[in-house]
Amino acid sequence: MAIIYGYSDSEKRFLNQLPKEVESIDDIHRVHKEMKDQYDSMDDKGIISKFKRWNKKRQINKIDDNIDSPLHRGAKGEIEVLDRLSELSDDYHIFCDVHKQLDHWITYNGQRNLRSAQMDFVVVSYRGVVLIEVKNWSSGFYRKHDGIYPHEQVDRAGRVLWISLKSSWLSPTNPPVTNVLLSVRGNMEYDPDYKSVYVKDLDNINYFIQNRREQFSDKDVERIIGRM
Secondary structure, three states, X not given: OOEEEOOOHHHHHHHOOOOOOOOOHHHHHHHHHHHHHHHHHOOOOOHHHHHHHHHHHHHHHHHHHHOOOHHHHHHHHHHHHHHHHOOOOOOOEEEEEEEEEEEEEEEEOOEEEEEEEEEEEEEEXXXXXXXXXXXXXXXXXXXXXXXXXXXXXXXXXXXXXHHHHOOOOOOOOOOOEEEEEEEOOOOOOOOHHHOOEEEEOOOXXXXXXXXXXXXXXXXXXXXXXXXX
């Protein structure tokens, strides 16, 4: 089993929207049912009882309002990906929710506008460094999305990660980063405008990672992990 560092960012943010009783996504339906049963059995006489019922209903609504939200779908997608990546051997180190900030602004597409990035997963092994951005988007949402283009998001993050991992005195001094846009629903395609961004899905991501050429020694891997 792969060695995992940290937790999914989307899952953490999603769980923050829910009652504290929901400790993981798997708990949602159980906690929801338990709270509804408790609400139905509560006495509604007296101010204290009414307040308790109101508070319980508020907790139930937190779940109802967030079920199948974009954040929920994103969290489920990242968990599916992490489950799949976990099937890799312990030669692979998986970093979750990576945040990198450079010491200075760098130029991207002709503008000095890039300094930091958040990455869903970074996989480090003797076969290289692979950055993975997860999207669990419907085809409709993908077509209508007016924010930063997913391929560009991955490309920008890859640039930041590559610079942050460079070293002027210890090998590997300039470790390459492979950028992957992982479409959980398999509805995104390679874009030739972003030649350095591979597009993969759940069925082929592990094969893609495992079949890259060997690039690093054990000492190189250890050093990259330290830089992460």
